[in-house]
Amino acid sequence: MASSWDKLGQAASIMQVTGVDAFGLVSMIVQAAHTARHNRDLCQQLAQHVQIVGDLLRKLDIPELKRHLETRRPLDQLDAALFRAYKLVRSCSQHQENRSQLYLMFTGAEVASKLRLAQEEIDRYINLIPLITLVAALGDRFSSR
Structure with a gap:
């Protein structure tokens, strides 16, 4: 079974090869949320x-x-968290004609929970931005000596 680091590396590799970055993923999430059929409100909030x-x-x-x-x-x-959020929002817009209303009702709560968790995961990385910029600034300052 692949570790989470391997999966992260695979997702990052896919995004690098396809040229998708955080800005592209944000745009893709917003577009996918516009077409969401299930958990529409949560998809819009995440977008x-x-x-x-x-x-x-x-x-x-x-x-x-x-x-x-x-x-x-x-x-x-x-970037990987945004990519997972995109896949999740995209799943809310995919045509589910072969699924019963009962099935969609039960899975809807699970998807709603995953949407909330995706937003929390993105926030965890955003909270690191001040530290990231500080480390980068200090690294540049010490490397220029």
Whole structure:
């Protein structure tokens, strides 16, 4: 069984190969939330939340922050969390014609819980941004001596 680090590395590799970054993922989540059929309100809330996150991230020099391994890892994990959130929101918009109303009712609560957890996970990485920028600034300051 693959470890979570392996899965994270695979997700990060897929995103790097396809050129998807946090900003692209934010846009994809917002678009997918517009087409959500199940858990529409929670999908919209998550989309609004990641839009705010994306706006804040635009103020950072992400390529510079990703230059150092110590600061790249949490940003890659944020990208992976956004990618998982996108897949979750996307699942709410997929056509479920072969599913019964009863099945959708039971799985709806589970998906709603996962949407809330996705937002919490994204917040955990966002809370690290001040520390990431501090570490990057200190690293640049000491390396320029």
